[in-house]
Amino acid sequence: MKFGSVCSGIEAASVAWHPLGWTAAWLSEIEPFPCAVLKHHYPDVPNHGDMTLLPEKILSGQVEAPDLFCGGTPCQAFSVAGLRNSLDDARGNLSLTFVGIANAIDHVRSLRGDSPAIVFWENVPGVLNTKDNAFGCFLGALAGESDPIKPPGERWSNAGCVFGPQRTVAWRVLDAQHFGVAQRRRRVFVVASARDDINLTEILFEFEGVRRDTPQSREQGQEIAGTVTARFGNSRNNQEELAPVVGALDTECGGKKMSHQTVDSGHILAVGVSPDGKDTVGTLMARDYKGIGNQDLKDGRGLVLEPIAFPSTLSGTQCASAENIAPSMGAKNPVAVATPMAVRRLTAIECERLQGFPDNYSNIPWRGKAESPDGIRYKALGNSWAVPVVAWIGKRIQDQLK
DSSP states (O other), X not given: OEEEEESOTTOHHHHHHGGGXXXXXXXXXXXXXXXHHHHHXXXXXXXXXXXXXXXXXXXXXXXXXXXXXXXXXXXXXXXXTSOOOGGGSHHHHHHHHHHHHHHHHHHHHHHXXXXXXXXXXXXXXXXXXXXXXXXXXXXXXXXXXXXXXXXXXXXXXXXXXXXXXXXXXXXXXXXXXXXXXXXXXXXXXXXXXXXXXXXXXXXXXXXXXXOTTOOOOOSOOSSOBSOEEEEEOSSGGGSOOOOSSBSOEEEEETTEEOOEEEOTTOOOOEEEBOTTSOXXXXXXXXXXXXXXXXXXXXXXXXXXXXXXOOSEEEETTEEEEHHHHOGGGSSSOOOEEEOSSOEEEOOXXXXXXXXXXXXXXXXXXXXXXXXXXHHHHHXXXXXXXXXXXXXXXXXXXXXXXX
């Protein structure tokens, strides 16, 4: 099966679906570093750049109309870490451009007698509760309704299905932590198609006994701690001993607990390691510490990694801004790892593993140098998809086609 990919980034779709025998017919990415990663790994796959030009190119035959069309249009317009201008943001409107591309693909495929394409879309959960009903606009357009679809309640639920005149559309919020990677990353996944020989609900939905979002136990264990509080007093010696494995890190500075709030878009705070450095945690907690770099969250500049970002950190006896802790990052928010003695940032390879990419996948020759700087690798990885989640959905699509 061939697929087309927009907002391709560093192409998690290809990493996830190549083992299934699927190949990319074309890609669409405009950011310089992700484009270089695509050229490095997929030199024979055309990158058509600006996605807004694709509908006309597909209709004219310049770009192939593939079996599956996928993309994760920019999330900043919907994310709780952004300004949430939704469809008033040009990036948010790309979700409607996405529908235009899907329609162009299906039109061409119908003219040549092929089955309608399968459509796959991803975004942050914030899209479910925007003031302008952005998700209802997207659902209505994708399903073929003349007007936006309204949610049955105050906001859209985390899973559902719409049977429209043009397509059936199913969606579900899935968390990467349930697919074997060490981060909490909740995302909305949408699968849609006009095909009548597949059941979209069986792709995304499961029987209760095998669900991929089963709540994890919060009971205290003797050997593994899901959450630990690290206290920094007048010296490092005051720091409490960390548990063998740390799932989330609450912080206190000078005995005063810092106020915080959970960030739904999945920004990672810390991952723990055991004293011998061998065992890593299965789940990460995301926290946005108010008053420390919080202004950077508004336009995303403080989010070097989305979702792997950390707007502040602790060092010794003081609460310090991130730029003072890790100047080598070239950014204001290092990704942090809690060890028994200190807090450090994640390496780029660790971030690749958090997203399910092969080691050094994003480490390509860049601007005359043999390797890429960490900063742009962090950003590209954070903007990408969690590979195991996409692989799971792809396998279920393939099972339906069989």
